[in-house]
Amino acid sequence: MDSILSSTTFQLRKPLLCKQTPPFLPIKISINRLKKQSHCVQKSSFSPRPLRIFASSQAAPSAEASTSSSYSIPSEMKAWTYTEYGGVEVLKLESNVAVPQVKEDQVLIKVAAAALNPVDFKRRLGKFKATDSPLPLENLTKKISSDRSGYDVAGVVVKVGSQVKGLKEGDEVYGDISEKALDGPKQFGSLAEYTAVEEKLLALKPKNLDFAQAASLPLAIETAYEGLEKAGFSEGKSILVLGGAGGVGSLVIQLAKQVFGASKVAATSSTGKLEFLKSLGADLAIDYTKENFEDLPEKFDVVYDTVGKKNDLDVALLGTELDMIYVRMTTGQCDRAVKAVKEGGSVVALTGAVTPPGFRFVVTSNGDSLKKLNPYLESGKVKALVDPKGPFPFDKVNEAFSYLETNRATGKVVIYPIP
Numbered sequence: 001m002d003s004i005l006s007s008t009t010f011q012l013r014k015p016l017l018c019k020q021t022p023p024f025l026p027i028k029i030s031i032n033r034l035k036k037q038s039h040c041v042q043k044s045s046f047s048p049r050p051l052r053i054f055a056s057s058q059a060a061p062s063a064e065a066s067t068s069s070s071y072s073i074p075s076e077m078k079a080w081t082y083t084e085y086g087g088v089e090v091l092k093l094e095s096n097v098a099v100p101q102v103k104e105d106q107v108l109i110k111v112a113a114a115a116l117n118p119v120d121f122k123r124r125l126g127k128f129k130a131t132d133s134p135l136p137l138e139n140l141t142k143k144i145s146s147d148r149s150g151y152d153v154a155g156v157v158v159k160v161g162s163q164v165k166g167l168k169e170g171d172e173v174y175g176d177i178s179e180k181a182l183d184g185p186k187q188f189g190s191l192a193e194y195t196a197v198e199e200k201l202l203a204l205k206p207k208n209l210d211f212a213q214a215a216s217l218p219l220a221i222e223t224a225y226e227g228l229e230k231a232g233f234s235e236g237k238s239i240l241v242l243g244g245a246g247g248v249g250s251l252v253i254q255l256a257k258q259v260f261g262a263s264k265v266a267a268t269s270s271t272g273k274l275e276f277l278k279s280l281g282a283d284l285a286i287d288y289t290k291e292n293f294e295d296l297p298e299k300f301d302v303v304y305d306t307v308g309k310k311n312d313l314d315v316a317l318l319g320t321e322l323d324m325i326y327v328r329m330t331t332g333q334c335d336r337a338v339k340a341v342k343e344g345g346s347v348v349a350l351t352g353a354v355t356p357p358g359f360r361f362v363v364t365s366n367g368d369s370l371k372k373l374n375p376y377l378e379s380g381k382v383k384a385l386v387d388p389k390g391p392f393p394f395d396k397v398n399e400a401f402s403y404l405e406t407n408r409a410t411g412k413v414v415i416y417p418i419p
């Protein structure tokens with residue numbers, strides 16, 4: 001175990017056994033069709049007429065930017081917002097947030113379900129300050145309050161911009177609302193009753209999926225797909241997925257096997273999730289609390305690292321005793337990943353420092369990828385995986401984040417219903 005050093009002052013430490021979680025149980029969520037159940041989005045009983053929304057913090061929409069809507073859309077909504085960087089405690093559920101205006105290439109979605117991603121809380125913690133959109137401001141006369149949380153959405157189109165060609169009111173859609181996850185992401189998010197999204201970032205919701213399942217997919221499946229493509233993954237190749245039980249990893253396993261035609265899929269997780277990995281199609285499930293994947297004699301065409309870690313030596317003080325101190329020193333995950341790849345193979349890293357020949361990329365939201373993958377979702381070959389601790393109701397978003405931030409989620413943490 002060369003990631004853990006031992007000497008007279010360094011004590012070899014047994015790997016920490018993670019608390020076992022119950023085996024993953026696919027859950028069935030009964031969701032009524034939004035249009036039938038929602039009291040927020042009702043087709044107006046009056047004849048359709050142009051609807052003007054003058055939210056307190058927004059300018060009136062230009063005539064060209066949006067068409068009228070036959071839905072009754074309020075000017076204010078509930079949304080999770082924050083006005084300073086910080087932990088989960090800075091998140092606030094506000095009820096007077098302006099419903100976003102629709103630009104000409106956008107649609108307004110009545111949000112039915114949303115999903116959380118680590119980028120949400122990393123952004124909230126201020127890790128991407130340099131490229132983030134400006135934080136909402138308070139000014140003397142009115143509060144300018146923007147929802148800044150949430151990338152993944154599933155819901156119903158209630159209004160379309162004037163240049164929107166492929167979507168119409170009433171369409172059930174899903175997508176990741178921020179084209180670039182880190183580069184000027186949207187100020188308003190999907191953890192709100194309404195959100196405005198470019199048409200090109202959306203696809204029609206797969207017919208067999210409910211809103212919670214659909215919301216679980218966009219950012220994670222687009223990342224899984226883009227990484228496999230960038231690594232040149234193709235039929236007959238083998239792959240090792242590090243972090244196979246997480247939001248992205250669970251989809252990398254499925255796409256590698258079902259969409260790309262992998263010859264062999266290996267994946268890592270803690271002890272309690274090994275059966276879950278196999279249920280997704282992994283031929284080899286590796287318990288990272290007991291085995292070092294880089295010590296396996298077998299090497300892989302692609303290693304897809306969704307775990308990452310600092311490349312600097314990660315030093316943890318374990319304790320002191322008389323004149324001895326006990327520390328654990330761990331090298332970066334990507335360092336280890338490159339030892340498990342065949343010569344000429346590729347190592348994809350999503351986070352943390354990267355060791356050559358590994359490469360890192362940041363996902364680009366793309367509705368066309370979702371459209372391409374819809375047949376695999378509709379046939380059931382690729383499954384949406386909602387973490388069994390959820391879905392969390394809208395008023396429990398902060399609890400859902402606390403859970404996601406444990407780094408132990410299985411599949412995706414979903415928020416449903418959204419009122």
Ligand SMILES: NC(=O)c1ccc[n+]([C@@H]2O[C@H](COP(=O)([O-])OP(=O)(O)OC[C@H]3O[C@@H](n4cnc5c(N)ncnc54)[C@H](OP(=O)(O)O)[C@@H]3O)[C@@H](O)[C@H]2O)c1
Pocket residue numbers: 018117118119122181219220223242243244245246247248249268269270271273288306307308349350351361362363404407408409410411
């Ligand atoms: N670059 C990009 O465009 C991009 C896109 C998406 C995500 N990301 C990043 O990729 C990372 C993963 O995202 P995610 O949504 O998949 O996160 P996630 O769902 O929160 O990942 C949680 C999973 O990680 C597993 N895990 C934790 N430590 C592990 C280890 N040492 N070995 C194997 N598995 C381990 C856990 O399984 P156990 O409980 O079994 O440990 C858990 O199931 C995040 O840092 C995220 O920010 C980057």
